[in-house]
Amino acid sequence: MFRARAFTVLLACTLAGSASAYGPIGHQIVGAIADQRLAGTAVGKKIAVLLDGFTLEKASVIPDEIKGWDKNGADDPNIFHYSSRPRIDTQLRDFWRANQPTQEADPIMPSHHWFHYTDVPVLRPQKYADGKVGRTKWDIVHMMRYCIAILKGAEPDENARKITKPIAIILLAHFVGDIHQPLHVGAQYFDEKGEAVDPDQGKPGLEDQGGNTIVFRHTPAVAARTGQAQSNLHGFWDNHSVMANLPDLPESMPKEERRAKTDEAKNALIEKFTLQEPANWRMPAELALTAYPEAWADEILPLAREAHERLRFTDIRPKQEGNHQLAAGFAEEKPAADGVPYGEWAAQVVHGQLHKAGWRFADLLEKALQ
Numbered sequence: 081m082f083r084a085r086a087f088t089v090l091l092a093c094t095l096a097g098s099a100s101a102y103g104p105i106g107h108q109i110v111g112a113i114a115d116q117r118l119a120g121t122a123v124g125k126k127i128a129v130l131l132d133g134f135t136l137e138k139a140s141v142i143p144d145e146i147k148g149w150d151k152n153g154a155d156d157p158n159i160f161h162y163s164s165r166p167r168i169d170t171q172l173r174d175f176w177r178a179n180q181p182t183q184e185a186d187p188i189m190p191s192h193h194w195f196h197y198t199d200v201p202v203l204r205p206q207k208y209a210d211g212k213v214g215r216t217k218w219d220i221v222h223m224m225r226y227c228i229a230i231l232k233g234a235e236p237d238e239n240a241r242k243i244t245k246p247i248a249i250i251l252l253a254h255f256v257g258d259i260h261q262p263l264h265v266g267a268q269y270f271d272e273k274g275e276a277v278d279p280d281q282g283k284p285g286l287e288d289q290g291g292n293t294i295v296f297r298h299t300p301a302v303a304a305r306t307g308q309a310q311s312n313l314h315g316f317w318d319n320h321s322v323m324a325n326l327p328d329l330p331e332s333m334p335k336e337e338r339r340a341k342t343d344e345a346k347n348a349l350i351e352k353f354t355l356q357e358p359a360n361w362r363m364p365a366e367l368a369l370t371a372y373p374e375a376w377a378d379e380i381l382p383l384a385r386e387a388h389e390r391l392r393f394t395d396i397r398p399k400q401e402g403n404h405q406l407a408a409g410f411a412e413e414k415p416a417a418d419g420v421p422y423g424e425w426a427a428q429v430v431h432g433q434l435h436k437a438g439w440r441f442a443d444l445l446e447k448a449l450q
Contacts, residue, residue, distance in 0.1 A: 104141050105342075106322040106434060109350055110257040111140030113438025114445065116354040123449045130246045132165040136441070146172055146194070150181050158221060171244050178242040181357070183402045185278040190218040190241075194249070196258050198377060199287055202266040203278040207378045211280030212289070214267060220259050224373035227252050231448035251327040252444065255373075260428065260437040263290035263317050265377050266384025270407040271411070274396030276388075286398055286407035290314050291387075291406040293399060302423045307331065313411055317387070317426060322434070324427035325349065350438075358435040362443075369447050383429055390422055 114136045116122035131139060145160075152159060154173040179192035189402035198221055199214030200206065208221060215221070227248035229235040237244045243251065254255045269285030269353040271277045278283040288294050291313030303309050305328060306320050324347045329338050362374055391411040413422035420428075 103319040103322060104144070105346055106318070106430070107144075107254055107257045108263075109262075109322075109346065109353070109434050110437045110441055111135065111137040112254050112347075112350045113353050113435075114253070114442040116350070117439065117442035118445065119292050121446070123446050126449055127445065130249060132168050132246075134165060134168065134250075136249075138255050139250045140152065140257060140283075141254070142250050143170070143196070143254040145249040146176055149173075149176050160310070168246055168250075171242070171247050172244040172250075175247050178240065180194060183404075194218040195223040196220055196255065197264040197290060199267040199290060200377070200381055200384070201269050201278050201285075201287075202278055202381065202388055203268065203276050205283075205385065206280070206381065208374050213269075213279040220255055220264065221373045221377050224252065224255050224259065225370045226343055226370070227255070228444070228448055230285060231445075234370075236349060249445070253441065256437050256441040256444065257375050257434075259373060260433040260440075261317060262380055262384035262387045262433075265315050265380050266290065267389075268393075268407075270390045270393075270396045270409075272398070273407065274393070274407075276393070284373075286405055288313075288409075290384075291317065291411075293401075293406045294393070295410045296391075297410060297412045299413060299421065299423070301421065303421070313391075317430070320423070321426040321430040321441050324423060325431050325434075328450050353435045353438055358432070361436045361439045363440075369444065372440075372444060380433070383433075386425070387429075390416055390425065 094299065112135075115124075118127065119135075127136065134142075142162075146154070149156070149159060154176040176192065179190055179195075181191045181193060182189065194216070195218060196217035198208070198216075201211065201213055208215065217413070226241070227243060230237065230248040231245055231252075266376055267287045268280050269277050269287045269288045271283065271285050277283040279285045282333055294313040295310050295312040296316050297310045298306065298308065302320075305324070311320065326342060326349070329341060333341075363375055367375060390413060392414045394410045394412070396407050396409035397404045416422070416425065418425075419432060
């Protein structure tokens with residue numbers, strides 16, 4: 081399950097793997113909804129103190145930003161730091177040092193990259209707890225539980241992972257978005273013939289890393305909107321499916337004007353999401369707060385399964401990546417029973433998940449910090 085994912089920025093939906101669920105804009109939407117939901121509350125004020133004034137919107141992108149430290153280390157004087165917030169910067173550096181990238185299969189020190197996802201097989205309907213393949217003690221479900229326990233005081237701030245209360249908030253600001261992106265929760269596994277298999281049923285298979293090793297060939301309609309004939313499947317969900325919920329701006333538009341109009345549309349969507357309560361976002365009253373991440377993963381696994389079922393996979397073959405063998409190949413959309421094209425369906429899913437994630441993040445912080 082261990083992925084060597086590259087750090088990508090918004091719209092860098094190339095054939096390289098994408099690391100950030102929803103890309104910066106998607107994460108910012110989730111964090112900004114929580115900012116607005118908690119504005120003026122006691123918990124909101126407590127968060128402002130803990131984060132030295134960083135907003136949750138800003139916090140939501142930091143766990144991807146610090147992947148920029150991976151090459152030369154967190155103390156490289158020539159790389160960016162959060163100099164305006166020295167206390168937070170020190171804690172982030174401590175966190176990075178305690179969770180440096182590694183390719184070891186069973187390391188003493190995990191990679192902070194692993195905290196962003198879990199790879200539950202999606203061939204058949206199942207829940208997170210139904211099997212073992214694709215789940216580890218360092219996956220997003222486990223790490224979110226750990227962060228929640230730190231905020232509630234059930235785990236000490238002084239811990240091996242160097243996750244303090246401020247760092248726990250920063251991680252959760254990002255992970256809540258991650259866990260609501262279907263391909264950060266489920267993955268497809270293939271045998272040597274390229275046929276989908278369920279490794280939890282005794283049929284070993286190579287995974288597609290939540291679509292990271294799959295090249296998605298676009299339909300003419302999607303190609304016209306994105307300006308690309310194909311993209312990384314995971315990156316399609318991270319970026320294109322978010323941008324499909326914002327105005328389609330012409331390529332000829334000047335860069336600064338494009339950015340301004342995108343920000344304006346993003347802020348309008350945030351305001352809409354903040355004012356309108358999403359359907360079915362609440363967790364059962366009897367459910368423990370630390371059980372929320374697994375419940376959210378279980379809820380989104382059917383979407384991860386459908387995200388694969390709506391596609392036809394071809395030329396699936398083994399691909400060596402470091403010490404691991406993966407399943408690489410191509411995908412194209414199949415005619416859908418509901419008649420909805422894949423791009424439209426994915427955009428609708430992302431619209432609903434971003435909305436839920438923002439409200440759920442605010443609610444999680446209220447309950448953990450009250």
